[in-house]
Amino acid sequence: MIIDGAERQDALREAIAGTGGHFADVTGALVRFAVSRSRSRALLSQGCSLDLRLRTFRMHTCARSSFAQSNCLLDRVEDGDLFHLYAEASLSHHLTLWLADASGEGPSES
16 A cells, blocks of 8 residues: 555544654655665765664664765664665765765766
8 A cells, every 4th residue: 555645644643643743844854865785884984983783773763973084874774784764955065975986986087
């Protein structure tokens, strides 16, 4: 079953009702990077101090951290090496360049 945005928001509000939790839609404020390679943990570890080993940072674990001098949220999506990195949309260009450079795929200097 596919749930549209409005239904998802209603379901989330209902799920946290009475818990003291808070729900805010920040869809337009964040950008998500999917980092998935055999060395994704090593790449991401260059930018943050979190311990990303599987036994510590398990699947569906997320944490807010400073990443590449930016405040980000890192989420381990799978037991393998798939991570989602969430940041403010205004940091998109900076993080794109940082990830490309750290992975060795940035522009070469001649």
